[in-house]
Amino acid sequence: MKILSAKQVHEADNFTIQKYGITSDMLMERAADQVFNWIHSRLQGNPIKIHVFCGIGNNGGDGLAVARMLKEHDYNVVVYVVNYSEKRSKDFLINLDRLKERKLWPEFIDENLHLTSIGKDDVVIDAIFGIGLNRDPEPWVVKVLSHINASGAFVLSVDIPSGLFMEQAPSSEENVIKADVVLSFQTPKLSFFLPETASYLNHWELLDIGLDPEFIYNAPTEYQYIGKPEVAALYRPRLKFSHKGTYGHALIVGGSYGKIGAVQLAAKATLTVGAGLVSTYVPACGYMPLQTALPEVMVITDEQNKQISAVEVPEKVNVICLGMGLGLHDDTKIALTNFLKKNKLPLALDADALNLLSANRQLLKLVPEGSVFTPHPKEFERLVGTWSSDFEKLEKAKKFSAQTKSVLVLKGAHTICFYNGVGYINSTGNPGMATGGSGDVLAGMVTGLIAQGYDVLAASVMATYLHGLSADIAVTTIGYEALTASKIIEGIGAAFVELFKREQPQQQGQQQQERAEQ
Ligand SMILES: NC(=O)C1=CN([C@@H]2O[C@H](COP(=O)(O)OP(=O)(O)OC[C@H]3O[C@@H](n4cnc5c(N)ncnc54)[C@H](OP(=O)(O)O)[C@@H]3O)[C@@H](O)[C@H]2O)[C@@H](O)CC1
Numbered sequence: 400m401k402i403l404s405a406k407q408v409h410e411a412d413n414f415t416i417q418k419y420g421i422t423s424d425m426l427m428e429r430a431a432d433q434v435f436n437w438i439h440s441r442l443q444g445n446p447i448k449i450h451v452f453c454g455i456g457n458n459g460g461d462g463l464a465v466a467r468m469l470k471e472h473d474y475n476v477v478v479y480v481v482n483y484s485e486k487r488s489k490d491f492l493i494n495l496d497r498l499k500e501r502k503l504w505p506e507f508i509d510e511n512l513h514l515t516s517i518g519k520d521d522v523v524i525d526a527i528f529g530i531g532l533n534r535d536p537e538p539w540v541v542k543v544l545s546h547i548n549a550s551g552a553f554v555l556s557v558d559i560p561s562g563l564f565m566e567q568a569p570s571s572e573e574n575v576i577k578a579d580v581v582l583s584f585q586t587p588k589l590s591f592f593l594p595e596t597a598s599y600l601n602h603w604e605l606l607d608i609g610l611d612p613e614f615i616y617n618a619p620t621e622y623q624y625i626g627k628p629e630v631a632a633l634y635r636p637r638l639k640f641s642h643k644g645t646y647g648h649a650l651i652v653g654g655s656y657g658k659i660g661a662v663q664l665a666a667k668a669t670l671t672v673g674a675g676l677v678s679t680y681v682p683a684c685g686y687m688p689l690q691t692a693l694p695e696v697m698v699i700t701d702e703q704n705k706q707i708s709a710v711e712v713p714e715k716v717n718v719i720c721l722g723m724g725l726g727l728h729d730d731t732k733i734a735l736t737n738f739l740k741k742n743k744l745p746l747a748l749d750a751d752a753l754n755l756l757s758a759n760r761q762l763l764k765l766v767p768e769g770s771v772f773t774p775h776p777k778e779f780e781r782l783v784g785t786w787s788s789d790f791e792k793l794e795k796a797k798k799f800s801a802q803t804k805s806v807l808v809l810k811g812a813h814t815i816c817f818y819n820g821v822g823y824i825n826s827t828g829n830p831g832m833a834t835g836g837s838g839d840v841l842a843g844m845v846t847g848l849i850a851q852g853y854d855v856l857a858a859s860v861m862a863t864y865l866h867g868l869s870a871d872i873a874v875t876t877i878g879y880e881a882l883t884a885s886k887i888i889e890g891i892g893a894a895f896v897e898l899f900k901r902e903q904p905q906q907q908g909q910q911q912q913e914r915a916e917q
């Protein structure tokens with residue numbers, strides 16, 4: 400799913416309005432109707448107090464329209480207009496008139512703040528700023544935002560939490576509403592996925608307001624949100640008359656004394672995503688544990704017992720994964736240098752391979768184009784230096800991918816794969832994955848898919864999605880704490896199966912029952 404910029408959303412609005420001969424006010428009515436339905440299906444007429452805070456632009460217009468619909472259904476509504484500018488939008492004014500026609504008079508809030516108290520059991524609808532926010536709110540507006548944040552009420556933000564920019568970090572935490580739920584129109588916003596800005600919302604949902612699909616399809620975007628349909632489309636079915644040679648031969652190079660487990664995890668993950676053959680290259684101390692733990696995997700050993708001092712590549716290997724548990728020994732640095740000087744195969748570079756490259760930057764030039772780098776944020780910082788905000792980190796990631804002409808898999812709660820100027824944001828995964836070895840599993844999965852002939856971008860995006868999905872399935876039965884890297888590997892099969900499961904159509908009665916329970 401594409402992630403549009405604010406400018407593109409406005410263009411999509413105009414395009415839709417012209418193509419279908421509708422008015423902008425009708426589009427606003429659609430948006431408000433969807434928000435109202437969402438609330439109404441949950442509250443079902445509950446007389447709870449609902450405070451609707453509106454700005455003076457179209458986000459405020461949405462708020463006024465929702466307030467009108469709530470009033471028409473006899474909800475207990477109070478409406479406020481946060482009057483931060485005299486430049487009221489046309490559709491805001493239309494909806495202000497409609498509200499007044501229903502005898503619902505908003506309270507206007509200006510810098511002479513008079514703020515009504517909000518009970519902690521009340522509901523707040525936040526429609527103060529939407530995607531039109533282009534500068535920090537003024538101090539008195541910040542006080543309104545803080546008043547809402549301090550109330551303890553359930554906060555539902557329309558489109559985006561007020562004060563949160565689409566593509567820029569807020570200058571202060573108190574400038575932004577903390578939303579329990581965001582009902583966002585048509586397209587998710589980039590700031591929903593970055594650690595610094597995602598913390599302003601607990602949960603988001605998309606409402607389809609019918610912006611023209613053709614416009615969205617043709618819009619060039621810098622970010623995409625990757626879900627099941629995008630990944631299912633990448634899947635390459637296995638062929639009836641195939642054999643193990645059809646699915647590639649991957650080599651995993653890694654391990655040092657005490658860190659052979661990292662190679663076990665990666666190699667097992669490589670096999671489990673379907674690679675035809677998997678070999679490992681490890682220091683001699685890794686021979687016995689690997690042969691014992693993974694009978695399917697072939698093992699080649701270095702002449703050194705505790706660390707790798709050379710890399711030997713067996714014939715017919717078509718992808719090499721390098722780095723897990725490798726260590727930073729001088730022997731290993733020499734091994735990596737000599738290997739990179741000769742190697743022409745695509746690489747998946749992880750962990751200590753990345754750390755060795757960071758410490759010996761001249762080696763980066765030897766990494767073949769079309770490789771994959773899988774750093775976690777600290778490893779990425781070692782590669783490119785520090786950043787002042789998550790948005791700057793994204794720019795650095797894009798630049799690194801362009802310079803190396805490779806995929807950069809920047810790991811995190813929402814891992815983002817960068818390639819050719821586009822960031823693919825993963826939708827699966829959970830905090831149970833914050834456990835040693837889960838990154839080794841991901842690197843192995845990427846490698847196993849490349850071995851089978853997936854291109855490097857498809858392999859990275861699909862591996863990242865399945866890795867998170869496996870963990871998501873696992874935690875439904877074992878919880879977050881007991882999730883381990885090995886359990887992620889065990890769940891890869893279930894994740895593949897889930898990829899092609901159709902949602903069961905729900906019976907109407909069942910839906911009503913579920914709504915009543917919420
Ligand atoms: N297709 C869709 O998705 C649809 C979206 N819709 C809704 O429209 C919303 C976007 O509306 P919007 O463009 O009118 O902007 P909004 O956020 O209400 O801000 C208002 C104005 O405030 C100003 N301003 C900015 N920052 C400021 C500041 N710090 N302090 C003071 N003023 C500031 C700035 O004007 P400026 O003063 O810069 O000229 C800005 O234009 C969107 O989020 C969604 O809710 C639906 O209605 C229909 C379909």
Ligand SMILES: Nc1ncnc2c1ncn2[C@@H]1O[C@H](COP(=O)(O)OP(=O)(O)O)[C@@H](O)[C@H]1O
Binds near residue numbers: 774812835839
């Ligand atoms: N809170 C989280 N939510 C979702 N995914 C997470 C979370 N924490 C970690 N992960 C995932 O787990 C993996 C951790 O990788 P990494 O830090 O390299 O671990 P290790 O070095 O122990 O193998 C990454 O794929 C990351 O995206």
Ligand SMILES: [K+]
Binds near residue numbers: 458525528558560561
């Ligand atoms: K808002």
